[in-house]
Amino acid sequence: MEQKTQPSFWKKNQRALAPWLFLAPGMIMFLIYVIYPIFESVNLSFYEWDGLGAKTYIGVQNYVDLLDDDSFYTSLWNNLIWLLLYMLAIPAGLAVALFLNQTVAGIRIYKSLFFFPFVISQVVVGLIFTWFYAPGFGILPHVFNFFTGTPIAILADERYATYGVIAAGLWPQTAYCMILYLTGLNNISPDQVEAARMDKAKGWSMLWHIILPQLRPATFIALVVTIIGALRSFDLISIMTVGGPGGATRVLSYFMYEKSFSEYGFAMGYGAAIAVVLFAIMLVFISLFIVRMLSQERNA
Amino acid sequence: MTYFKTLTGMALGLALSASTALAGEIVLNSDQSDPAPKKAMEELIAGFEKANPDIKVKWNNFDHEGYKSAIRNFLTADAPDVAAWYAGNRMAPFVKAGLFEDVSDVWKDAGLDDQLKSAAASMTMDGKKWGVPYTYYQWGIYYNKDVYKKAGVTEPKNWAEFVANCEKFKAAGVDCVTTGNKGGWPAAGIFDYINMRTNGYEFHMDLTAGKVKWTDEKVKATFAEWAKIVPYMSANSNAIDWQDAAALLAQGKAANYVMGNFAVATFKQGGMTNDNLGFMIFPEITAGIPRAEEAPTDTFHIPSGAKNKADAKKFLAYVASPDAQTAMNGILGQLPVNNKATAADDPYIKAGFEELSSAYALAQFFDRDAPADMAKAGMDGFQEFIGKPESIDAILEKLQKVADKVYK
Numbered sequence: 224m225e226q227k228t229q230p231s232f233w234k235k236n237q238r239a240l241a242p243w244l245f246l247a248p249g250m251i252m253f254l255i256y257v258i259y260p261i262f263e264s265v266n267l268s269f270y271e272w273d274g275l276g277a278k279t280y281i282g283v284q285n286y287v288d289l290l291d292d293d294s295f296y297t298s299l300w301n302n303l304i305w306l307l308l309y310m311l312a313i314p315a316g317l318a319v320a321l322f323l324n325q326t327v328a329g330i331r332i333y334k335s336l337f338f339f340p341f342v343i344s345q346v347v348v349g350l351i352f353t354w355f356y357a358p359g360f361g362i363l364p365h366v367f368n369f370f371t372g373t374p375i376a377i378l379a380d381e382r383y384a385t386y387g388v389i390a391a392g393l394w395p396q397t398a399y400c401m402i403l404y405l406t407g408l409n410n411i412s413p414d415q416v417e418a419a420r421m422d423k424a425k426g427w428s429m430l431w432h433i434i435l436p437q438l439r440p441a442t443f444i445a446l447v448v449t450i451i452g453a454l455r456s457f458d459l460i461s462i463m464t465v466g467g468p469g470g471a472t473r474v475l476s477y478f479m480y481e482k483s484f485s486e487y488g489f490a491m492g493y494g495a496a497i498a499v500v501l502f503a504i505m506l507v508f509i510s511l512f513i514v515r516m517l518s519q520e521r522n523a
Numbered sequence: 524m525t526y527f528k529t530l531t532g533m534a535l536g537l538a539l540s541a542s543t544a545l546a547g548e549i550v551l552n553s554d555q556s557d558p559a560p561k562k563a564m565e566e567l568i569a570g571f572e573k574a575n576p577d578i579k580v581k582w583n584n585f586d587h588e589g590y591k592s593a594i595r596n597f598l599t600a601d602a603p604d605v606a607a608w609y610a611g612n613r614m615a616p617f618v619k620a621g622l623f624e625d626v627s628d629v630w631k632d633a634g635l636d637d638q639l640k641s642a643a644a645s646m647t648m649d650g651k652k653w654g655v656p657y658t659y660y661q662w663g664i665y666y667n668k669d670v671y672k673k674a675g676v677t678e679p680k681n682w683a684e685f686v687a688n689c690e691k692f693k694a695a696g697v698d699c700v701t702t703g704n705k706g707g708w709p710a711a712g713i714f715d716y717i718n719m720r721t722n723g724y725e726f727h728m729d730l731t732a733g734k735v736k737w738t739d740e741k742v743k744a745t746f747a748e749w750a751k752i753v754p755y756m757s758a759n760s761n762a763i764d765w766q767d768a769a770a771l772l773a774q775g776k777a778a779n780y781v782m783g784n785f786a787v788a789t790f791k792q793g794g795m796t797n798d799n800l801g802f803m804i805f806p807e808i809t810a811g812i813p814r815a816e817e818a819p820t821d822t823f824h825i826p827s828g829a830k831n832k833a834d835a836k837k838f839l840a841y842v843a844s845p846d847a848q849t850a851m852n853g854i855l856g857q858l859p860v861n862n863k864a865t866a867a868d869d870p871y872i873k874a875g876f877e878e879l880s881s882a883y884a885l886a887q888f889f890d891r892d893a894p895a896d897m898a899k900a901g902m903d904g905f906q907e908f909i910g911k912p913e914s915i916d917a918i919l920e921k922l923q924k925v926a927d928k929v930y931k
Contacts, residue, residue, distance in 0.1 A: 275616055276619065276620040357767075359767070379761045469904065469910060471907075484592060486591050486895075487896060489616055490896060
């Protein structure tokens with residue numbers, strides 16, 4: 224109808240409008256499923272609500288309680304451990320990628336095999352590692368028993384459980400970083416490598432001064448996905464330890480789930496407060512990276 | 524993601540089915556997803572439809588775990604006429620939110636106050652009845668008779684003997700007590716029993732209701748008793764599922780398992796028979812304290828948003844009747860709540876019937892007697908205690924801190 228009554232308007236503004244029309248479906252989805260829930264969560268965190276009855280406004284009480292909650296600090300601390308140790312996936316992925324970046328018969332098969340853990344579900348990864356660690360029929364306690372004389376059940380001991388879960392997470396994450404670096408290595412300019420060779424660069428100096436700078440975009444993406452992966456870790460904890468023993472392996476996202484949605488969770492407002500804290504932490508990291516990325520793009 | 528889709532699909536299906544429910548049809552939501560409970564429900568519905576030919580039952584059977592979160596949605600969004608749930612504090616959030624209908628009249632009309640006496644207290648809140656119980660099961664100690672024989676140990680008469688036996692089991696290279704505490708609740712059963720045997724039923728109820736402090740000397744006494752057997756418990760019990768620990772008992776690597784009667788099927792799958800699987804009542808700790816038992820009760824309720832409440836009440840009355848409970852529990856392998864019903868001819872069910880009918884009082888179970896957030900914190904604490912019994916004071920301080928918030 225509009226086109227008939229005002230044919231000139233569409234013609235005149237077609238170029239300006241078209242991108243917005245193409246963007247509209249995505250933007251509407253983003254508004255409904257991302258932006259709106261963020262504000263709703265922040266709003267909910269100021270209420271006490273069991274998910275069933277009436278909501279009661281309690282101001283910042285949820286946040287005050289949170290600061291007084293030992294489980295919150297355990298979760299925060301575990302998130303930090305996750306964040307730091309998950310970074311190991313980047314050098315590990317780079318190492319595997321460099322190792323696989325050669326032309327021998329059947330290399331594609333080896334590449335696929337190394338990428339395999341990223342393709343299977345995190346739930347399956349969690350189960351495999353749980354059985355690997357399991358006292359009784361898992362192999363790792365037997366290995367410990369052989370060397371030290373005492374079988375250690377990683378997931379039953381609150382000192383080691385978090386590290387055990389992170390080790391399981393590193394397996395697929397390394398594969399992810401590897402694939403990022405492999406694609407990066409494909410784009411390395413052979414001229415520069417050739418030129419560096421002429422200047423007698425090899426080994427570490429070649430890697431450090433020639434290869435790595437060209438892999439910077441891959442490193443950047445690997446860093447971002449690893450940080451996000453570490454902060455949103457949930458499935459592995461849920462499968463491997465259910466947050467235990469004694470709540471020692473909880474991270475913020477699992478803590479939030481437990482408070483709001485699990486069998487014993489009726490504290491929607493409290494859960495929302497945890498979600499807001501987690502969101503704030505992610506926001507800091509992500510905006511730091513975006514700012515850096517933008518400034519680099521401008522300088523380039 | 525597929526799981527979520529199934530749920531949404533189910534919710535959508537429910538919405539459609541409920542809105543098209545005819546007069547003379549009741550919609551029933553429940554979570555009998557395992558084979559035996561499913562068959563019991565089919566029998567129950569068939570029996571009800573036979574007794575009330577003008578009423579049809581539309582049954583939506585949910586996955587057991589998914590039901591726990593689904594019920595919150597369907598009670599508020601699109602209520603069925605009858606919903607399955609649990610007694611005690613587990614129904615408190617729904618009762619307080621006004622989502623369950625008062626069914627005191629069903630109890631009165633059918634004379635249930637007398638017939639369902641043992642479960643009356645756990646169905647009552649604010650002086651009203653909020654549902655009808657249809658089954659419960661006992662908890663106790665399941666033990667491997669072969670292991671007892673091998674270690675030269677006889678069934679203990681009290682706690683001191685039980686603890687003394689543990690030393691002998693250790694000498695025989697067997698775990699005295701096993702449990703698979705990854706889920707947290709198996710240890711809650713041990714705590715409930717030791718606390719009820721040390722301090723009595725009233726104290727246990729006061730504790731779960733927040734009337735006494737976790738830092739109380741009496742609670743410390745309970746954990747002191749528990750600490751006596753912690754060194755003899757299966758190592759790493761916090762990392763394994765309860766079924767895996769059941770295997771330890773069946774294989775003769777452990778002697779005793781504090782469990783609910785539903786575990787008998789698992790023990791038998793592991794190769795145990797009526798000849799070598801023994802059952803005993805949890806031994807006495809403080810002499811002279813009246814014996815209370817755990818008997819988690821499963822129930823049916825009418826949501827306050829139900830459309831066909833008249834027929835739903837007929838269904839509840841039928842569920843409560845002796846015949847229906849005899850038939851249903853015969854298939855479930857559990858105990859009927861109605862005292863006029865007959866328990867099945869099975870040694871463990873008979874033992875459970877003896878145990879519960881002679882008990883001074885019945886507890887529901889830690890996570891049904893205590894409010895949800897307290898239950899969760901408590902089970903975390905028990906896990907921690909099993910791992911590090913020496914840090915009990917810090918654990919109790921932590922629990923009291925949670926309790927201060929939960930029961931304010």
